[in-house]
Amino acid sequence: MISKELSATLGLAVKEAKKRRHEYVSTEHILFAILFDHTGIEIIESCGGVVQELKRELEKYFEERVESIPEGQEYVLQQTLGFQRVIQRAVNHARSAEKSEVNVSDILASIFLEKDSFAEYFLSSQGLTRIDVLSYISHDAEIDPLQPGLGDPHKGADGKEKKESQNPLEAYTVDLVEKAGEGRLDPLIGREPELERTLQVLCRRRKNNPVFVGDPGVGKTAIAEGLAQRIQAGEVPDLLRDVRIYALDLGGLLAGTKYRGDFEKRLKGVINELKKRPDAVLFIDEIHTIVGAGATSGGSMDASNILKPVLTSGELRCIGSSTYEEYKNHFEKDRALSRRFEKIEIAEPSVPQTVKILKGLKSRYEDHHGISYTDTALKAAAELSAKYVNDRFLPDKAIDVIDEAGAFVRLAGSSRRTKINPADIEKIVAKMAKIPPQSVSTSDKVKLEKLASHLMQVVFGQDEAIASLATSIKRSRAGLGTPGKPVGSFLFTGPTGVGKTEVALQLSRLLGIEFLRFDMSEYMEKHAVARLIGAPPGYVGFDQGGLLTDGIRKHPHSILLMDEIEKAHPDVYNILLQVMDHATLTDNNGKKADFRNVILIMTSNAGTREMGNQTIGFGDKTKDTQAKGQKAIERFFSPEFRNRLDGTILFHALTVEIMEQIVDKFIIELNDQMAGKKIYINISDAVRSWLAREGYDPNYGARPLARVIQKKIKDRLADEILFGKLVKGGVVFVDRQNEELTFKME
Numbered sequence: 001m002i003s004k005e006l007s008a009t010l011g012l013a014v015k016e017a018k019k020r021r022h023e024y025v026s027t028e029h030i031l032f033a034i035l036f037d038h039t040g041i042e043i044i045e046s047c048g049g050v051v052q053e054l055k056r057e058l059e060k061y062f063e064e065r066v067e068s069i070p071e072g073q074e075y076v077l078q079q080t081l082g083f084q085r086v087i088q089r090a091v092n093h094a095r096s097a098e099k100s101e102v103n104v105s106d107i108l109a110s111i112f113l114e115k116d117s118f119a120e121y122f123l124s125s126q127g128l129t130r131i132d133v134l135s136y137i138s139h140d141a142e143i144d145p146l147q148p149g150l151g152d153p154h155k156g157a158d159g160k161e162k163k164e165s166q167n168p169l170e171a172y173t174v175d176l177v178e179k180a181g182e183g184r185l186d187p188l189i190g191r192e193p194e195l196e197r198t199l200q201v202l203c204r205r206r207k208n209n210p211v212f213v214g215d216p217g218v219g220k221t222a223i224a225e226g227l228a229q230r231i232q233a234g235e236v237p238d239l240l241r242d243v244r245i246y247a248l249d250l251g252g253l254l255a256g257t258k259y260r261g262d263f264e265k266r267l268k269g270v271i272n273e274l275k276k277r278p279d280a281v282l283f284i285d286e287i288h289t290i291v292g293a294g295a296t297s298g299g300s301m302d303a304s305n306i307l308k309p310v311l312t313s314g315e316l317r318c319i320g321s322s323t324y325e326e327y328k329n330h331f332e333k334d335r336a337l338s339r340r341f342e343k344i345e346i347a348e349p350s351v352p353q354t355v356k357i358l359k360g361l362k363s364r365y366e367d368h369h370g371i372s373y374t375d376t377a378l379k380a381a382a383e384l385s386a387k388y389v390n391d392r393f394l395p396d397k398a399i400d401v402i403d404e405a406g407a408f409v410r411l412a413g414s415s416r417r418t419k420i421n422p423a424d425i426e427k428i429v430a431k432m433a434k435i436p437p438q439s440v441s442t443s444d445k446v447k448l449e450k451l452a453s454h455l456m457q458v459v460f461g462q463d464e465a466i467a468s469l470a471t472s473i474k475r476s477r478a479g480l481g482t483p484g485k486p487v488g489s490f491l492f493t494g495p496t497g498v499g500k501t502e503v504a505l506q507l508s509r510l511l512g513i514e515f516l517r518f519d520m521s522e523y524m525e526k527h528a529v530a531r532l533i534g535a536p537p538g539y540v541g542f543d544q545g546g547l548l549t550d551g552i553r554k555h556p557h558s559i560l561l562m563d564e565i566e567k568a569h570p571d572v573y574n575i576l577l578q579v580m581d582h583a584t585l586t587d588n589n590g591k592k593a594d595f596r597n598v599i600l601i602m603t604s605n606a607g608t609r610e611m612g613n614q615t616i617g618f619g620d621k622t623k624d625t626q627a628k629g630q631k632a633i634e635r636f637f638s639p640e641f642r643n644r645l646d647g648t649i650l651f652h653a654l655t656v657e658i659m660e661q662i663v664d665k666f667i668i669e670l671n672d673q674m675a676g677k678k679i680y681i682n683i684s685d686a687v688r689s690w691l692a693r694e695g696y697d698p699n700y701g702a703r704p705l706a707r708v709i710q711k712k713i714k715d716r717l718a719d720e721i722l723f724g725k726l727v728k729g730g731v732v733f734v735d736r737q738n739e740e741l742t743f744k745m746e
Contacts, residue, residue: 003103009033009040010087018077020062021069026080027111028066031119032058039104047132049123057122065118082117086110109133168269172253173246176228176283188226189360190353191219194346198227201342202281202317203239209311211287211320213327214346217396219357220321223346224283227319245319246274247283250290250303267306275315287320288330291337304337311340354382354395358402369406373420378402380422381429387597388433390554397432404428447511448474458506458665459499461658465492465649466503472646473599489580489600489644491565493633494651497701500603504561507599514555518548520568529571534588549587557597565602566636573641576600580644606636654701659692662702666709677721678729681713686736712741720745 002010013033017025032055034040041051069075090106099106111119112130169175179185188195194212201210212220228245230236236243248270257263274280284290290303310316320341322331332338349357358378366372381401382394389397405420405428452470456463469490476487492500501517508515523529530536533546545553552558562568562576579585583595633648642648654662663683671681683691691712695705713734720726725745733744 001101003101005037005039006102006104006107009037009104009107012036014077020066021071021075022062022066022077023069023075024078024080025083027082027086027114027117027119028058028061030083030086030107031111031122032062034104034108037104040108043105043108043133043136044126044128046136047128049126049128054122054126057125061118061122082114086114089113105133105137109137168266168273169246172249172266172270173282174249176225176245176247177232177243180225180229180232185225185229186222186364187360188219188222188229189357190349191223191226191346194223194344195227195230197344198223198319199236199240201344202243202319203237204314204342206314207312207340207342208314209318209320209341210344211322211327211331211341212344212346213322213324215348215393216323217393218346218348219395220346221285224285224319224321242279243281244277244279245281245283247285250284253303263303264306267303271306271310271316275310281317281319283319285321286326288322288326291330291334304334308337308340348393349395351382351386351394354386354398355379357395358382358398361399362402365403365406369410371406371409371420372418373402373406374422376422377405377420377425380425381405384425384429385432387557388429390433390556401425401428401432404432448477451507451510454510455503455506459503460661460665461654462499462503462651465651468647468649469503469507484583484596486580486583486595487597487599488646490602491633491637491642491645491648492601492603492651493606493648495653495699495701496605497703498651498654499702500651501561501563504559504601504603508559511559514558515561516551516555516558517561517563520562520564520566520572523568523572526569526571529569529575530588532572532575533585536588545589545591546587549585549591549593552585552593552595552598553591556594559599559601560595562600562602564604566604566606573638576602577640577644604633604636606633653698654696656692656696659696659702659705660688662705663688663691663695663709666706670709670714677726679717679721679726679732680730681717681732681734683734684736687734687741690736690741716741716743 010030010033013029014025016032017029022029035044035051035055035058044051044054086107087110089110090102093110094102094106109130111117112123112128112133114120176185198210202208212223214220224245224247227236231240231243231245234241253266253270254263257266270282274282290307307316307318311318318341327343355378358373358381359375362373362378382398385397385401386394389401392400402420402425405424408428409417409420409424448470451473452467455466455470459466469488472488472490475481481487492503494500504517505515518532523532531546532548534549548560552560562572565572575585579595579600583598585593585595587593634642667681667683671679674681691705691708694712695702695708697704717726717732720743726732731746733746735742735744
């Protein structure tokens with residue numbers, strides 16, 4: 001397929017032949033038309049030709065060597081064989097190159113093969129060759145100033161002189177000290193020990209190359225930019241006062257390098273230029289990307305191997321940055337490269353340090369958004385992002401929170417708003433963490449104060465257990481807990497169906513934190529334990545983390561429920577020992593999960609059978625039952641396990657009176673479920689008492705009651721909701737007459 005540009009050029013050649021009343025349209029007419037096409041002009045001039053000179057030569061050729069048909073004489077314009085061969089060769093060339101269309105450059109290259117034509121002679125007399133044209137085409141019609149010149153590299157497409165070849169440092173690096181002088185870098189707050197260590201490494205005689213390693217978003221690049229600001233301000237030792245830091249643009253180095261040697265040529269140009277400047281320092285962000293960069297298939301020569309010799313000798317100083325994962329997977333595996341760098345670990349800043357960073361940066365964001373931030377808002381951004389945004393790191397996530405809060409208030413269109421307060425921060429954090437806004441609060445004192453009473457409103461008959469649990473949580477939040485341990489480690493024991501799991505679930509809802517549940521019946525086998533911390537090397541899934549460690553890293557503020565712990569393999573207990581003692585757990589990749597903000601709850605039915613046995617005699621049956629249960633727990637769980645628990649909380653069997661309260665709870669939950677269908681259910685006292693008696697079983701707790709409600713009420717309402725009186729909603733009154741439930745619908 002012929003391109004539109006070439007079609008217009010061929011049309012111009014035919015038009016020119018007709019205008020001059022030539023009997024044939026020839027190769028020379030094509031060349032003449034190409035001299036009026038912008039692509040043709042660019043190619044010829046870039047390869048060293050002079051367009052105006054070619055035009056004069058062709059004009060002279062047409063006047064002196066080509067006969068014109070007299071005026072008035074009719075004729076049919078024909079194509080010369082040379083004209084046809086040029087087009088056919090261009091088509092074949094485009095097909096072999098798998099191009100979708102034939103363009104002007106293909107025709108121009110084809111003309112050079114028409115050896116007996118004047119068009120080829122005129123081009124050759126200008127010093128042009130077919131190789132020049134093909135090389136230009138293959139390099140995207142742009143001569144790289146850092147590559148060997150094609151034709152005259154100083155000539156532009158408009159015939160004017162080009163600027164001198166661009167300096168490699170200007171083409172492929174950014175001068176950070178210059179940017180700092182222009183005020184285009186954000187200030188660095190803190191990080192004095194890391195900066196001091198960086199300066200020491202840079203002043204070494206050999207291997208003076210620091211590499212910053214840390215989690216994404218902790219400020220590795222910011223330290224390099226902060227160093228540039230210190231240099232620009234003259235706040236560094238005299239030895240480094242004249243240093244310039246050049247940030248390498250690796251993407252720019254790779255862009256357009258189609259042939260072997262292009263990338264190496266550019267990189268060597270940058271290195272040679274840096275070697276000429278003793279005070280130059282190269283900064284490579286994400287330095288692990290140089291391993292393999294520019295390497296051909298099966299080749300070993302990449303950017304890292306080009307850099308190694310100059311890094312060892314000290315001729316070139318280099319600063320790098322990388323994440324722990326990438327450093328381990330790519331950079332550290334190349335021992336010859338990693339030994340040339342001095343590793344400097346950049347830890348995540350604490351919440352107070354993050355607040356200082358936000359205060360140092362707030363003027364930039366205030367100027368951008370046209371609104372001010374209160375100190376309490378900045379503190380809230382640091383604290384709430386640390387607590388709820390768990391897949392990222394400080395200070396990056398806190399900075400994003402204040403930035404988005406500024407954008408949120410600005411887009412709200414309220415011109416009277418001049419300040420951002422903690423309430424705005426809470427809304428943004430709730431959106432980023434995908435949790436309900438009411439769950440996010442800078443102070444949970446109100447929640448803690450009424451925690452026990454709120455739990456007692458949703459879990460009935462377990463007041464002692466709830467009070468003990470609430471007291472432990474308050475103690476921890478007051479700062480009186482044991483440092484380096486979880487918020488609390490509890491073992492809930494008692495009969496099935498009395499609310500052990502429900503307490504944990506409601507506690508997470510009231511505190512607004514994540515609920516992580518592990519069913520220990522899935523971890524009965526020894527090999528299943530590996531799922532918690534990850535498989536060992538060589539096994540399937542060894543490159544992935546464990547379910548428990550990954551879950552806690554993602555949600556460090558959470559309630560961890562180990563349901564029916566007695567069913568787990570004994571190795572699970574051994575894993576939990578270090579969690580309860582030191583609040584850390586290391587996975588198969590060596591990453592630590594922090595359990596200091598976790599409430600660990602384990603449920604167990606151990607001792608239930610012994611507690612159900614009847615006591616003979618006239619003693620206190622309640623105390624005797626509890627003693628039996630405690631002895632059973634002591635037999636089942638090892639002393640070192642029980643010794644690390646903050647409390648073993650015994651849940652009592654339910655009574656008929658408590659069952660009536662549970663009936664009300666189930667009916668409320670049913671009404672919440674039916675709210676979308678506009679259906680409300682109301683039961684009489686007689687029905688409440690009857691359901692409580694029917695659903696009561698001291699051995700199975702509240703679960704039989706749920707089945708009774710399902711059978712006696714839900715099943716009856718199903719047909720009415722689908723096909724009967726409740727299709728459009730309504731109110732249902734449930735009463736009891738003659739031992740049967742009656743339903744009145746309005």
